[in-house]
Amino acid sequence: MKARTFLIGLAMVCLILWLGTTVQAGALDAFKGEKGTLKIAGGTAHIPVMKEAAKRIMSLNPDIQISIAGGGSGVGIKQVGEGLVDIGNSGRKPTDDEVDRYNLKMFKWAIDGVGIIVHPKNKVKALTKAQVIDIFSGKIDNWKRLGGADKEINVYTRDKASGTRAVFWKKALAKGEITPKANFVVSNGAMKSAISQDPYGIGYVSVGHIDETVAPVAFDGVVPTLDNVKQGKYRIARGLYSNTKGDPTGLTKKFIDYLFTPEGQKIVQSKGFIPVK
């Protein structure tokens, strides 16, 4: 029985991949005549892509309603597992425990990095891993020690449900502690706007979200840019996942398929992520 389910799942995945490669023109055709609602929650890095995809689908077919909520990767995995939403996004790979407990199916549709950012006026533009660990644990608390202005460092972090935090914590901070003085923000977008307003702040954000309002900081000599992530030079990289409980069906499946079509992958690229194809 189990084996059969697995085989069917495998077949599905193959089908999806196949669909993704063959359907060239009119990737949205699949949604014609569809009806119903699709609920998406979780990773906040995913939201721009989800919004754009939803916008295109809903403009073509107003009978479909797609709702998109944030919350963080932990929320996405939890809510899809509990059946509260149809697709749960996560900016980290779900743990084996989570996959087993909820029978999750993962779809990785983009590659992203987590970059450290500061205010554009800040002179500090490069940090070593040791320095980063010290900054976030609160050991270094003044920009002066890093060659910047004589100002206190304002550390910004995300809450525990964040996949961005999980990846950053593991790969950049080597699972070190984060100072209790850190300000909390609720999403990648919020992190970016907080840093862009705070001349002495430091935070971490999805590479896809970095724009001219904030300045990326080189980590161990590598600047977090799309190219560096793509070439594997920048090490704090991660996949962006959409997870479903069991195999996706109906509208959910069509939505995920759409993300893998050339059109969907173009959206991924235009929002600053690296397409998987």
Add this chain to the structure above:
Amino acid sequence: MIKVYETIAEKLFLLSAIVSVSITILIFGFMLILGLPLMKGGHFFDLLTQPWAPYHGSYGIYPMIVGTLTIAFLSVVMAFPLSLGCACLISALGSKRFSRFLRRVVQLMTGIPTVIYGFVGIFLLVPMIRELFQRGSGMCILSASLMLAVLISPTMILFFSDSFDHVPKSYLNAVDSLGGSQVQKFLYVILPCAGKGVLTGLILGLGRALGDTLIALMIAGNAIQVPGSLLDSARTLTSHIALVIAADYESLEFRSIFACGMSLYVFTTLAVLGVRSLGSMHQGRKR
């Protein structure tokens, strides 16, 4: 036939009253049951006094309680002189037209959505505080309590001026005939007479400040620490609930928000009881 309708109607009215009351109890019940795993074995007081350190398995909400109380009290302290001044302008000192105008504005202020105060706080107040003190991110206790002070002062002003207006006319006339000035009249007659009302207004303002979520969430910075100065960032019980609601449903971290909910419930209930006992004392004296 009519008799039956009468009875049915009365029963219906009673039923809805009971439903409304049971909601109050139900809310408390939910908080209690869902927060229970954290409190098992008499750990409840540990919970209130321990620091928050999820990596060490400690989910105390002490920093949040301190944050909440600091911000709430500070905002009341800031709003109090302001409200007292405005209330006395409205009821005693100001010219008739000006005080009517002021009262309208204050009434209008009660209708302004909280989220708008928060929005303006982020984009106007926070940068100002940051530039002014050249320290920290500007998201701090000071910003939050300043904004909260603006939020709660209308409630306090209206309450104060109401209680000033209830000072018996004969007292006022007595002062006038003795040749007392407006200011003297206010300081020595109105204020002592309206003391209870002022206190009630204060408590109501405090309750409002304790329970507000959006302002603290948006501009207090949300760091989980026991704040050391006014320019430190802090987290309140309310914003803790809003932030952690997203966590794993079964985790202890998630349970902690029910403890927050319960603390808030208890705080505000105490405030309400305080107001009521003041009220009944007041009535008793009148009779």
Add this chain to the structure above:
Amino acid sequence: MSGILLLGTITCIIGYLFLKGLDTIKLSLIFGETAPLEALLFKKQVFDGLFPAMIGTFSLVVLSVGWAIPVGLATGIYLAEYARHSVKKVFNLFFDILAGIPSIVIGLFGFSLAVFLHKHFSERIYPCLLISSLSLAFLVLPYLIRTTQVALESLPAATRLTALALGATRLQNIFYVLIPKSLSGIISGVILAIGRCAEDTAVIMLTGVVATAGVPKSILSHYEALPFYIYYISSQYSNTQELLSGYGACIILLTICVFLFFLAFVIKRRLTYQALYRV
């Protein structure tokens, strides 16, 4: 001095909003790129506009006030007309407590209720418009009860007794005499409740509001709302365009609330005058 300070602050706040946001107030703020008529007829979804949020807020208000009014009025009537003194005292205490509960705690209650129902009752229930509107109804219930009760109790004894003396039953007395007479008070309570529903953010944040949902299709779906939109934009706008629409949303919400407030005020005055002078 303090008067000037207060007036200065409030002028600053409102002035700042209008200064920044006035340019954004145009049709495209509400309807985005969709033609307004098609949006109004629900033929097409609106993107990058406030229309779904406005519809969300509107349906939220209608639903929650719809729940709260019957229960609130009935409870108010019971307290004012039927309850014995001791019962009244206990009930009043409970409603005072309910009125004092912070909105976020009510939101938390609504959220746990939704999860509870989802697990034990029906798979189809999750945080949604229905749950939000119920929670909001709990939030405004004490206001409604209190205004109804006070309006009824403040009627003069003469009004109260005339119909009874003429042989009307208690119920007839309530519906044909007492309620019409105290209508102004009751209605202004209702309008204040509407304003509260329209502005509250903490409750809906926990009970089903989302960043993007389009116009809600049923009461079991997610929805958008104006106050949440403002909160969302304030922390995670991605470009100046979005930030400006946040200012626009602020102005719209402010206008709605102020308008409701004045409506309550006018109704109260107008009806009081009528009650006083016409009879």
